[in-house]
Amino acid sequence: MKADFTYDVVVIGAGHAGCEAAHAAARMGARTCLLTMDMGKIAQMSCNPAIGGIAKGQIAREVDALGGLMGIVTDAAAIQFKMLNRSKGPAMWSPRAQCDRMRYSAEMRRRLENTENLHLWQDEAAILKKLDDNFFALETVWGITFRARCVIITAGTFLNGLMHIGRRTVPGGRSADAMSKYLTFSLQTLGLKSARMKTGTPVRIDKRSVRFDELAADVGEEDAHRFSFIGEGRALPSLPCWTCNTTPEVHEVLRRGLPESPLYNGQIQATGPRYCPSIETKIVTFPDRDTHPLFLEPEGVDTNEMYLNGFSSSLPFDVQLEALRKIPAFRDVSLYRPGYAIEYDYFDPTQLRHTLEVKTIDGLFLAGQVNGTTGYEEAAGQGIVAGINAALKCAGSAPFTLQRDEAYIGVLIDDLVTKGVDEPYRMFTSRAEYRILLRQDNADVRLTPYAELHGTATAERISRFHTKARFYREIMEFSHRTTLKPQSVNPYLARIGSVPLSHGTKITDLVSRPEVKLDDLLVASGVFRDLLPAEAGLRAEVLEAAEVEMKYSGYILRERELAEKMKRLEAIRIRGHFDYSALSQLSTEARQKLSAIDPETLAQASRIPGVSPSDISVLLVLMGR
Ligand SMILES: Cc1cc2nc3c(=O)[nH]c(=O)nc-3n(C[C@H](O)[C@H](O)[C@H](O)COP(=O)(O)OP(=O)(O)OC[C@H]3O[C@@H](n4cnc5c(N)ncnc54)[C@H](O)[C@@H]3O)c2cc1C
Structure with a gap:
C-alpha cells in the first residue's frame, strides 16, 4: 500500500518556530x-536552556496568549523562575525561566504527538517545487514526495551550516547535527535571495569539577508567577544559578589565542549577534575592561551538565580550557562540550509579507532564524503567525497580522519585513514604541481573543480567560467606586511609610501611590476578598493586572491615544496603488x-529607512487625488 503524503500544511523543521507553526495550523483544523x-531533538535549545528575558519574556507570553505551546512547556520544564526588571515600571517586567533542556524537548514532543491533525515525520527536506495545481511538491533525501x-x-541555523572551533571547520546545523544541504539551493531556484549570518555558544561544564565555594549563588523566585496563562504551573524543583567574573589572566590567555580565532x-x-558577543569579541571591543560577568546555569535536574553563559567562544579548544582554568571556580574544570561558532544561510525578510508568506510565491512561508532573527522566542513568535496564516490560507480565510501596538510579535515582524536585517535580529523593549501597552501581564487581553477567533486556544484557555476578565472587571469597578476610611487603612499606610489618610479615599487613588500594593491593601482593609478567585495563580494575575492598570492609567491612556493616531496611517492601504519608479x-x-x-500601508511606508516624511506627504497628496 502506498502511503499518502498529501497535506494542507507541511512545516520543515521542528525547532521553536516549526513547533509553534505546526501546532497552530493543526489546531485550526489544517491537516499538517x-x-x-x-x-x-524537537524544540532543542541550541544555546542557553532558558526562555524569556527582557522583551523575549513578553514574546513568550504572547505566544502563549495566542494558544501556543512555549509557555506551557516552559512551566513544565522550568528549574528557576525570575521576573526581571521588577525595580522598573511594569512595561519593563520580563519573565525568564531557566529550563531543563531535555524535559523541554520531551514535553514539546509529547504535546505535538498528541495534537490532532498533526503528523510527525523524520527526514530531510531537499527540493521544493510549485506545481501547476497550486500545490507544492517537496522531495526529501529519502525520496519521499510530499x-x-x-x-x-x-x-x-541548519542551512549550509558550518561550525568553527579555531581553524577547524565541520559542516553541521549545530553540534552533533547534520546540516541541511539542499534547501537553500532549492529556494534560490524559486527566486529567493539568501545571505550568511553567524552565531556562537559557550562550553558546557561538568558540575562535579566546579568549586562552588568560589561562586555566588543566584536563586529564583518562588511566587505564583508562571509563563503560561493556563496550565498546571511549574512542575520541577527550583535550582540555583551561579555567578563569577573573568580575570585579567583569563583575558591574557584569550588575547594570545586571537590569531587562531576564526572571528579575527x-x-x-x-555577521553575528551584536548583543550576544563571544568572550573574545568582548575583550577586543572593551580592551580596558579587565573583568566580564559569567553565569553558570544548570541544564536540568537529571544531568551534571552546566552552561557557562557569557563565555561563548570559537577559539581553539585548548585556549578555551586554559582561559577557563584561570578562574578560581574552574581551576580543575572538566568540560562536556567546547564552545563553537556556526555560519548559516538566512533569507532577506523583506521578501515576505506581514503574514510571513513570500511575496512572490503563494503559499510559501518562512519563520524563525531563517529570517535573520536570533532567539527561541523570536522564532516561536514568527512560527505561530506563519502557522495561523497557512491554515487560514488553506481555509480560504482572510490573513492574520499583528500591529505594532498589539504585540512585540507585531513589532518584530514589521521590523523584519519593512527594514530587513544586517545582523541577527533580537528583540529589545526599545524597539517597541508602545511599551506600556505591550506588557507581559496583559498579553492575554491583547491576544487571546485572536486565539479564540482562529481556534488555536483550547476550551480551558478560553474559559480561564473569560473568568479572569470577569474578576478583573469586578475589581476595577469596585476600586473605582469604593472609598476606604482612614481608620481601616492608616495602620497599613504607617507600616509601609506612606502618608496617612485624613479623609476617605478611593481605592484607585490609593493604589496609584507607588508604595501601595493592591494585594496588601486588600488584606489590610479586609474589603472585596470575595471578588477574588480562589486559585492562587489566577488570583495573582488578576491582582497584578488591576494594580498595573490603576498605577499607570495615565501613561496607558497616552500611549493608546498615540497608537490610535498612527492607526489612521495604518488604515491607508497603498499596496498596488503606485508605480513608485515613475514618481519623480x-x-x-x-x-x-x-x-x-x-x-502594505502608508504607515509601513513611513517606517522604511530612507523614506522621509516629505516622501510620505507626496504619497498622501497622490492618494488624495
Ligand atoms: C551554536 C548556536 C548558538 C546560538 N546562540 C544563541 C544566542 O546566544 N542567543 C540566542 O538568542 N540564540 C542563539 N542561538 C539561536 C537559537 O538557537 C535560534 O534562534 C533558535 O533555535 C531558532 O529557532 P528556529 O526554530 O528558527 O530554528 P532551530 O531551533 O535551529 O530549528 C531548526 C529545525 O529545523 C530542522 N531542519 C533544518 N533543515 C531541515 C530540513 N531540510 N529538513 C527537515 N528539517 C530541517 C532542524 O533539524 C531543526 O529541528 C544559537 C544557535 C546555535 C546553533
Missing part, C-alpha cells in the same frame, strides 16, 4: 505534517526602497 531531521497547499520553512583571522565573514516627486532612495518593499 511537521517534517524534521531528528525527532529526538504534496502540500502551504509550506512553512523553519530550518533555523578572516575565516568567518558573516519622490527621492531616488525612496523610489528604490518603496519598489523593493512594496509596503
